[in-house]
Amino acid sequence: MNDPKKREKELAAWEADLKRREQDIKRREDAVARVGIPTDDKNWPPFFPIIHHDIANEIPIHAQRLQYLAFASWLGIVLCLVFNILAVVVCWIKGGGVKIFFLATIYALLGCPLSYVLWYRPLYRAMRTDSALKFGWFFLFYLLHIGFCIFSAIAPPIVFHGKSLTGILAAIDVFSDHVLVGIFYLIGFGLFCLESLLSLWVLQKIYMYFRGQK
Numbered sequence: 537m538n539d540p541k542k543r544e545k546e547l548a549a550w551e552a553d554l555k556r557r558e559q560d561i562k563r564r565e566d567a568v569a570r571v572g573i574p575t576d577d578k579n580w581p582p583f584f585p586i587i588h589h590d591i592a593n594e595i596p597i598h599a600q601r602l603q604y605l606a607f608a609s610w611l612g613i614v615l616c617l618v619f620n621i622l623a624v625v626v627c628w629i630k631g632g633g634v635k636i637f638f639l640a641t642i643y644a645l646l647g648c649p650l651s652y653v654l655w656y657r658p659l660y661r662a663m664r665t666d667s668a669l670k671f672g673w674f675f676l677f678y679l680l681h682i683g684f685c686i687f688s689a690i691a692p693p694i695v696f697h698g699k700s701l702t703g704i705l706a707a708i709d710v711f712s713d714h715v716l717v718g719i720f721y722l723i724g725f726g727l728f729c730l731e732s733l734l735s736l737w738v739l740q741k742i743y744m745y746f747r748g749q750k
Contacts (some may be wrong), residue, residue: 558576587652589660591689599663602741610656612731613681616688617644619727623702623720632699639700647684655681657741671746675739682735689728703728 576588595603617640624632624640655677662670691703697704702724711718 587657595660595663599745602738602745603660603663605734605738605741606656606659609731609735610651612727612734613646613651613685616685616724616727616731617647620644620688620702620724623717623724626720627699627710627714627717630717630719632710636700639695640693651681671676671742675743678735678739682732682739685728685735687730689725689732691725701728 578585578588580589589607591600591603591607593668596625610683619638621637621644624636628637630689655674658670659674661667662674687703688701689703691698691701691706693705693709697709699710702721704722704725707718707721711722
């Protein structure tokens with residue numbers, strides 16, 4: 537027959553061991569958090585998760601609207617760069633040359649991930665932790681992002697007559713040869729203009745939020 541006291545001692549020892557393990561796991565998680573190694577699971581986009589993104593559960597309620605606006609801004613630059621490739625492909629087919637296609641592809645392959653890493657993710661983490669350093673990092677690279685959007689909307693004839701970007705000067709240039717290409721470039725110009733305006737608005741809102749927090 538089992539001794540009840542012995543069973544109680546075994547149960548107490550098991551509970552103590554479980555608590556010790558939980559504390560050890562907690563210490564490891566805290567240590568990881570202190571050195572800044574992300575432990576978040578990838579969950580976005582839902583059909584092929586490549587990043588962790590959960591505004592509703594991780595961003596303070598009063599800051600969620602701003603974060604959604606910034607997210608829209610990031611999706612906007614992704615849309616601009618993808619459409620830019622499409623428009624340049626049309627130009628290439630109509631005799632614009634393959635070099636502008638390669639440049640447009642490079643813009644998208646670099647611009648989409650770098651915009652996420654350099655300014656959207658720092659803002660996301662700044663909103664979570666209220667880190668002044670991360671806010672500063674965001675402001676620095678977001679200004680560069682806005683500068684790129686304005687430059688793209690103009691598309692000055694610096695590299696291959698500016699045709700690797702769907703700006704207004706490139707649109708005017710291609711319209712004389714191919715109306716269809718010009719229409720695509722005008723749409724791209726409109727997208728870059730909208731992205732520039734949205735980004736300036738987001739910058740103003742987040743700066744006001746940052747100043748209000750300090």
